Amino acid sequence: xxxxxxxxxxxxxxxxxxxxxxxxxxxxxxxxxxxxxxxxxxxxxxxxxxxxxxxxxxxxxxxxxxxxxxxxxxxxxxxxxxxxxxxxxxxxxxxxxxxxxxxxxxxxxxxxxxxxxxxxxxxxxxxxxxxxxxxxxxxxxxxxxxxxxxxxxxxxxxxxxxxxxxxxxxxxxxxxxxxxxxxxxxxxxxxxxxxxxxxxxxxxxxxxxxxxxxxxxxxxxxxxxxxxxxxxxxxxxxxxxxxxxxxxxxxxxxxxxxxxxxxxxxxxxxxxxxxxxxxxxxxxxxxxxxxxxxxxxxxxx
Amino acid sequence: xxxxxxxxxxxxxxxxxxxxxxxxxxxxxxxxxxxxxxxxxxxxxxxxxxxxxxxxxxxxxxxxxxxxxxxxxxxxxxxxxxxxxxxxxxxxxxxxxxxxxxxxxxxxxxxxxxxxxxxxxxxxxxxxxxxxxxxxxxxxxxxxxxxxxxxxxxxxxxxxxxxxxxxxxxxxxxxxxxxxxxxxxxxxxxxxxxxxxxxxxxxxxxxxxxxxxxxxxxxxxxxxxxxxxxxxxxxxxxxxxxxxxxxxxxxxxxxxxxxxxxxxxxxxxxxxxxxxxxxxx
Numbered sequence: 319x320x321x322x323x324x325x326x327x328x329x330x331x332x333x334x335x336x337x338x339x340x341x342x343x344x345x346x347x348x349x350x351x352x353x354x355x356x357x358x359x360x361x362x363x364x365x366x367x368x369x370x371x372x373x374x375x376x377x378x379x380x381x382x383x384x385x386x387x388x389x390x391x392x393x394x395x396x397x398x399x400x401x402x403x404x405x406x407x408x409x410x411x412x413x414x415x416x417x418x419x420x421x422x423x424x425x426x427x428x429x430x431x432x433x434x435x436x437x438x439x440x441x442x443x444x445x446x447x448x449x450x451x452x453x454x455x456x457x458x459x460x461x462x463x464x465x466x467x468x469x470x471x472x473x474x475x476x477x478x479x480x481x482x483x484x485x486x487x488x489x490x491x492x493x494x495x496x497x498x499x500x501x502x503x504x505x506x507x508x509x510x511x512x513x514x515x516x517x518x519x520x521x522x523x524x525x526x527x528x529x530x531x532x533x534x535x536x537x538x539x540x541x542x543x544x545x546x547x548x549x550x551x552x553x554x555x556x557x558x559x560x561x562x563x564x565x566x567x568x569x570x571x572x573x574x575x576x577x578x579x580x581x582x583x584x585x586x587x588x589x590x591x592x593x594x595x596x597x598x599x600x601x602x603x604x605x606x607x608x609x610x611x612x613x614x615x616x617x618x619x
Numbered sequence: 620x621x622x623x624x625x626x627x628x629x630x631x632x633x634x635x636x637x638x639x640x641x642x643x644x645x646x647x648x649x650x651x652x653x654x655x656x657x658x659x660x661x662x663x664x665x666x667x668x669x670x671x672x673x674x675x676x677x678x679x680x681x682x683x684x685x686x687x688x689x690x691x692x693x694x695x696x697x698x699x700x701x702x703x704x705x706x707x708x709x710x711x712x713x714x715x716x717x718x719x720x721x722x723x724x725x726x727x728x729x730x731x732x733x734x735x736x737x738x739x740x741x742x743x744x745x746x747x748x749x750x751x752x753x754x755x756x757x758x759x760x761x762x763x764x765x766x767x768x769x770x771x772x773x774x775x776x777x778x779x780x781x782x783x784x785x786x787x788x789x790x791x792x793x794x795x796x797x798x799x800x801x802x803x804x805x806x807x808x809x810x811x812x813x814x815x816x817x818x819x820x821x822x823x824x825x826x827x828x829x830x831x832x833x834x835x836x837x838x839x840x841x842x843x844x845x846x847x848x849x850x851x852x853x854x855x856x857x858x859x860x861x862x863x864x865x866x867x868x869x870x871x872x873x874x875x876x877x878x879x880x881x882x883x884x885x886x887x888x889x890x891x892x893x894x895x896x897x898x899x900x
Contacts, residue, residue: 344727345662346712370727371774394771397665397710408759408769415769417758417805419777421731428728441735441781444807444819447773450763466820498716499723500662500697534725554712561712611713 319523322543323487326356326593329514329542333357333477336386338366340427340473340510341375342480343550344501345396346561349375350481352549353516355587355596358382368473369393370423370502373401374553374569378587380404380413381579387414389454389473391423398566402573416451422470424502429472430509436469443468478510481550482535483558483619485517485526489540492532494617498556504534512541518555518619520545529618546593548606557617559609565600638879641670641898642887643851644830645679646879648787651828652683652741656691659734659742659779665710667900668745671789674897675830676743677706681891682883694739697727708896734778737822742779744826745790748801751845751865753788753808753826753838755780756801763803773805780806785827792831792862799865809843816843834859835876839868849876 330353333339343349354375357365362384369376369390376393379385381403393404407413418426425437438458442448443466448455454471480503485491491507507513515535520543526533537543549555552565572578590596597603613619638646652658658680663673673695681703683691692700700721707714724730733739746755747770757776761767779786790796809825810816816825825843829836835848846868847859852875860866879887892898 390772392772392774394664396662397669399664400769400771405769409766411765415763417772419773420727420775421735421778424728424731439735440820441777443781443821444804444810444816445777446763446804447758447777449804496716497723498696498712499725500727502726502728504726505728556712556716563711611716614717 319488319537321487322489322537322540323520324542324544326352326516326544326546329544330356330360332512333362335362336364337476338368340368340475340478340506341372342370342478342501342503342506343375344371346373346553347498347501347556348481348503348550349373349553350479350516350549351375351378351551351553352546352593352596353479353481353514354378355590356593358384358583358587359590368475370506377401377403378583380407381573382583383412385413387416389416389418391418391420395566395570398570402570403579406576416454417447418470419447422455423473424505425470426473427502427505427509429470430474431505434472436471438467439470440465440467473509474511476511478506478513480507480513480515480535481555482515482517483555484519484521485515485543486521486523486537487543488523489515489537489543490523490526490533491515491517491535491540491543492526492529493534494557494614494619495532496557496614496616507535507539510539513539514542514544515540516544516546516549518547518549518558525618547603548597549593551600551606557614557619558611559606560611562609638884639898640832640851641675642879642884643876644789644832645675645682645887645898646883647835647876648675648679648830649682649686649883651785651787652680652688652691654688654690656688656740657738658691658693659739659783660693660695661743661774662696667791669710670898670900671745671791672743674899675789677703678887678891678897682886685886685890686883694730697730698723706897708894731775731778734775734782737782737784739783741785741787742783743787743789744776744779744806745788746805747796748798749788749790749796749829750798750801751867752810752812752843753829753845754801754804754810755788755806755808756803758803758805760802776806780808780825781821782824784824786825788826788829790829790831792833792859794862794864797863797865809838812843813841833862836867842868844868846870847873849874851876852878
């Protein structure tokens with residue numbers, strides 16, 4: 319097995335401006351925020367993103383002016399409302415948006431996973447989602463029954479960035495038994511060409527080997543793995559820590575204006591040399607420990 | 620919200636105060652739930668939007684379970700048959716993670732597959748715009764390419780309307796919401812009316828009921844135009860028409876929305892939502 323444990327900066331070094339990136343996470347869970355802050359710090363821009371239910375990662379990229387195109391099922395802030403920076407950028411015409419419903423996005427990632435150009439759906443017949451996107455959603459007839467179907471283009475990307483729970487130095491990533499499974503991170507990773515995974519904790523390979531069924535992203539798929547404790551902050555990693563309500567509230571308050579959001583990114587992304595400096599900036603591990611949730615006795619994380 | 624009360628009396632759990640509008644519509648929805656139904660409930664946001672998308676639907680399904688539909692079940696988030704007798708007390712992530720359920724499939728693609736093969740019977744949806752044929756918009760107000768207001772996108776709402784036989788729309792009655800034609804069809808209801816939905820290739824279905832804070836509406840079977848089914852106690856027809864920017868089908872005689880029974884009110888207040896988490900606003 320090949321060792322793939324590297325620094326955050328080294329893992330993300332191949333990601334250049336103009337890339338297409340699939341981003342994992344769902345709502346206020348496991349957004350790969352540490353990786354996104356690192357890309358913003360380096361000034362990577364002109365990105366196309368493919369997402370599931372996106373919140374902070376996509377909104378910070380929008381605030382940084384780094385998004386050229388967005389393809390996904392949702393961008394908002396879950397219980398905190400709309401995503402202010404994404405909203406502002408889309409309303410100004412700065413981001414090309416293509417919406418996909420959940421079955422459409424699942425079909426797109428599954429098509430990429432299977433090496434197919436498309437998979438069929440019949441969800442978006444009559445919907446403006448299809449009407450506004452003839453490049454990626456095309457009507458055709460079922461060759462068996464003749465019924466109306468729609469082909470949705472495979473979600474092929476240059477890079478895939480996912481934040482996971484625990485992994486080993488070979489890139490094997492495991493989920494806990496009791497978690498919130500309302501996401502498609504495994505599917506997003508399986509569709510990836512160059513998969514970069516950040517995890518809360520690197521654990522010994524011997525521990526991973528004891529429970530291989532919990533490995534949802536096999537190291538075989540992974541190009542690089544990075545240890546970034548609290549790497550989803552200010553959102554949560556289910557079963558490990560909760561979202562940081564005070565920080566999210568401050569982010570949204572400052573994001574009322576583009577200048578406020580830019581100042582936020584200057585402070586928390588651009589002026590910060592590394593993820594460990596970010597942790598120090600938000601109060602250190604002692605402050606972040608206060609977000610930890612009570613461990614579940616069934617879990618190993 | 621004081622506006623939310625039919626009579627502005629206190630409604631502390633266990634009190635005999637008259638039904639609030641939330642309780643009234645919860646009881647109406649509960650009666651729509653049949654034994655064995657699988658209901659899809661979205662994850663919602665906060666405040667009033669949470670009450671409409673999550674609070675009222677969960678309370679209604681639980682009420683139905685307790686009264687006439689013991690085997691009705693819910694799919695919430697990616698939890699299949701979450702225990703509705705112990706709804707999370709807050710909206711923090713860990714409360715959701717700990718919510719016990721019969722199943723939590725390994726990814727949400729499983730739920731998408733169940734939707735597409737029509738495993739659900741009922742779903743609950745709200746929207747920024749609803750038109751006279753029940754099409755919904757949760758994507759963008761104004762021009763899609765450069766919208767006046769960019770909304771959240773679509774999630775699985777198009778699936779609900781494409782594949783679930785009896786979608787129930789839960790929204791407050793408002794002229795800006797109830798528009799002649801939505802700016803963007805996120806989710807296809809009865810499309811352009813008549814048989815246009817089927818002609819587009821969709822299976823029969825489309826929104827079944829529109830539950831609002833002033834009236835219950837449904838759709839005229841032939842034209843598929845929105846129709847007033849009942850007016851809530853104390854609400855006049857004019858008030859309802861004022862809050863719609865199109866003319867719905869108005870039957871010659873419109874009944875009053877039936878009040879919850881004492882039993883229904885007691886279960887909602889004392890057993891299902893004693894801390895007013897679900898029907899708070």
